[in-house]
Amino acid sequence: MDLEQRVADLERRLAALETAGRTAPRPGEGDFWALDGLRERLADLGAADGGVLFTGAVRLPTGEQYAWQNGTLTGDLLEDDWRPAADAFAALGHPVRLRLLREILGGRRTAAELAGLDEVGTTGQIYHHLRQLTGTGWLHTTGRGRYEVPPGRVVPLLVALSAARP
Structure with a gap:
C-alpha cells in the first residue's frame, strides 16, 4: 500500500x-x-x-x-534488556510508595502534606520513599518541596496497577 x-x-x-x-x-x-x-x-x-x-x-x-x-x-520487547526495568518495578513494590503516589495524584503534593497522613512513617522515611520514586522516574520535583507524577508516567502507572489487580 x-x-x-x-x-x-x-x-x-x-x-x-x-x-x-x-x-x-x-x-x-x-x-x-x-x-x-x-x-x-x-x-x-x-x-x-x-x-x-x-x-x-x-x-x-x-x-x-x-x-x-x-x-x-513483541520482538523488540523480547530482545530488550529487561534489567533496567527492575529498579522502576522495585520502587512500586512498597505499599507506602504506592500510597504516596496515590496521594500525590489526588492532590497532596508537598512533603508536609504527605507527612500528615497516617501510616506513612516519619518525615525521614517519607523523604526516603520520595527519593526512591524520584530516582526511578515515577515522581519529579516541581520546586519548593512539591512533587508530581510526570505526565508521561500517569497512564503507565495506572496501567501497571491495573495489570497487578487480581
Missing part, C-alpha cells in the same frame, strides 16, 4: 471514529475494539510476532487530564 493510500485510509478511519462519537464500543462490553485496531495496525506493519499497546485517557481528582499511549512490537 503506497503512502497516499495509507493516508486516505487513516483519514477514512479517523472520520468514522469522529462520526461514531458516543456510540463507540466501550471497554468491558465484549467488543475487542482496541485489540482489533492493534491487529490491523500490526498487519499494516507486517509485524507477524504481534505487539503490545496500552493507552489511557485520565482525569485525576485534581482536574488534571492526561492522554497517553505506547505501543511496542
Whole structure:
C-alpha cells in the first residue's frame, strides 16, 4: 500500500471514529475494539510476532487530564534488556510508595502534606520513599518541596496497577 493510500485510509478511519462519537464500543462490553485496531495496525506493519499497546485517557481528582499511549512490537520487547526495568518495578513494590503516589495524584503534593497522613512513617522515611520514586522516574520535583507524577508516567502507572489487580 503506497503512502497516499495509507493516508486516505487513516483519514477514512479517523472520520468514522469522529462520526461514531458516543456510540463507540466501550471497554468491558465484549467488543475487542482496541485489540482489533492493534491487529490491523500490526498487519499494516507486517509485524507477524504481534505487539503490545496500552493507552489511557485520565482525569485525576485534581482536574488534571492526561492522554497517553505506547505501543511496542513483541520482538523488540523480547530482545530488550529487561534489567533496567527492575529498579522502576522495585520502587512500586512498597505499599507506602504506592500510597504516596496515590496521594500525590489526588492532590497532596508537598512533603508536609504527605507527612500528615497516617501510616506513612516519619518525615525521614517519607523523604526516603520520595527519593526512591524520584530516582526511578515515577515522581519529579516541581520546586519548593512539591512533587508530581510526570505526565508521561500517569497512564503507565495506572496501567501497571491495573495489570497487578487480581
